[in-house]
Amino acid sequence: MNSSNKLSNQHNNSKFQTEISKFIASNQDEFAELVTFVDFAEKFTLGFIEINFSPDIDLLIAGLRQDSQCQGVQFVVLDFPDANLRFLRDELVQQLAKITQETNKKLVLLIRNLEKSIGVFGDYPPVLQDLNFVRDSYRQTIPHPLLFILPDYAISRLAKFAPDFWAWKSGLFRFKTTELTKNEAIAHTLNADTNIERIPTPEQQERIDLLHRLLMEYNPTGETPSRENLRNCCNILNELGKAYLSQRKSIKAREYLQKAAEIIQKFPDYSLQIEVFNQLGKSYQQQRQFDNAISYYQQALDIAEKQKNRHDIANSLFYLGNVSLDTRQLHQARNYYQQALKIEIEFGDRYECAGTYHQLGIVAQELREYDQARDYYQQALEIKIEFGDRYECAGTYAMLGLLAQAKENYAEARANLQTALEIYVEYQDEYMATVTREILESLPE
Structure with missing residues (x-):
């Protein structure tokens, strides 16, 4: 190993040690209680550790392994990231058979990532049903201390849906998140450069997971968020x-979104309120409940006009245009979009113009104004390419494909639809990829 690598490793190790020290210092009492629990635990003893973020779990495990009172303990971390996991005990028995226990050391099992199978929604996750059902067999088959490391929401769901297993706990240790970890989570979610709607599915799911964990920081289960945390709660709920x-x-x-709408009544942030109302409108529009969608879009528009916020006025007009398009009120849709476009051009908001040009293209296509539609799509595509928004380009390529299909130019239709499909596959948007593939397959040779 060369000297620069050695220096880099030493620096990284020193930084990690500093982070461990800060984490333990922030959770001094809780850490001491956990060490005592580990010291006295014998055979099957059940404990739960509440930590909301993975980096802090790494710090805790490293801290335990380094602690002077734990030198007679062999900590083994067992990772269960499978969202479809059902039979945890069976998996634990298999993993135990592979562990070589160190001489004169007590084996303590640390369970990670079980929140993936516990989930956030729905009643009676299969893994918790089984956990509760086979509880009694744990004493015979897992004869070692067992510590589950889970975020707030997963512990709450385990206590609710596996109450018999939960009743056996001998310890519950709640650790506070370090400021560094919390700031990094905010940077990757609330302050991220890329809108969550425009990132590939796996990354999107990671961000959703981070948002759920961050929400627990500002609004722990069973507690009312403090006044200073209301804005952060609202932003997270909106995201x-x-x-x-x-x-x-x-x-x-x-x-x-409804929780966000309730919270936002408690502090004045009209831009955020407008965004929440527009998102609520979208939720109803997706279900084709158009009257409810229009109601929320109109409320958002009314607030924006009262605040004389031209940017938010343009957004609400755009959304009202979308509802009009969905309900086949094409001339009304065009009117809303043209009003929105005028404001976007006025403020030089070129990126927003792309979405409006795209929608105007759809309206023109529906009115069989094909040359006008093509012109709008090309303007939208040019801007999206300029801004490097590859995912959004897919929608416009798809519409250019459908436009070519309507004009019976099947070679051009196939080329544009194929480009759209490649982008959807790249971004792992299975729904849109399936829709596009079906259209491609229906084209005449």
């Missing part, structure tokens, strides 16, 4: 709503 809307999970999205 979760947008995320679930992008996955076409309207009802789930609305649950978060």
Whole structure:
């Protein structure tokens, strides 16, 4: 190993040690209680550790392994990231058979990532049903201390849906999140450069998971958020709503958005209120409940006009245009879009213009004004390419494909639809990829 690598490793190790020290210092009493629990635990002893973020779990495990009172303990971390896991005990028995226990050391099992199978929604997750059902067999088959490391929401769901297993706990240790970890989570969610609707599905799911964990920081289960945390709570709930809307999970999205709408009444942030109302409108529009959608879009527009916020006025006009398009009120849709476009051009908001040009293209195509439609689509595509928004380009390529199909130019239709399909596959948007593939397959040779 060369000297520069050695220095880099030493620096990284020193930084990690500093982070461990800060984490333990922030949770001094809780850490001491956990160490005592580990010291006295014998055979099957059940404990739960509440930590909301993965980086802090790494710090805790490293801290335990380094602690002087734990030198007679062999900590083994067992990772269960499978969202479809059902029979945890069976998996634990298999993993135990592979562990070589160190001489004169007590084996303590640390369970990670079980929140993936516990989930956030729904009654009686299969893994918790089984956990409760086979509780008694744990004493015989897992004869070692067992510590589950879970975020707030997963512990709450385990206590609710596996109450018999939960009743056996001998310890519950709640650790506070470090400021560094919390700031990094905010940077990757609320302050992220890329809108959650425009990132590939796996990354999107990671961000959703981070948002749920961050929400627990500002609004722990069973507690009312403090006044200073209201804004952060509202922002997180709004982002979760947008995320679930992008996955076409309207009802789930609305649950978060309605909570955000309730909270926002408690502090004045009209721009955020307008955004929440517009997102609520989207949730109803996805379910084709157009009257409810229009009601929320109109409320958002009324607030924007009262505040004389031209940017928000343009957004609400755009959304009203979308509802009009969905309900086949094409001339009304065009009117809303043209009003929105005028404001976007006035403020030089070129990126927003792309979406409006795209929608105007759809209206023109529906009115069989094909040359006008093509012109709008090309303007939209030019801007999206300019801004490097590859995912949004897919929608416009798809519409250019459908436009060519309507004009019976099947070679051009196939080329544009194929480009759209490649982008959807790249971004792992299975729904749109399936729709595009079906259209391609229906084209005449």
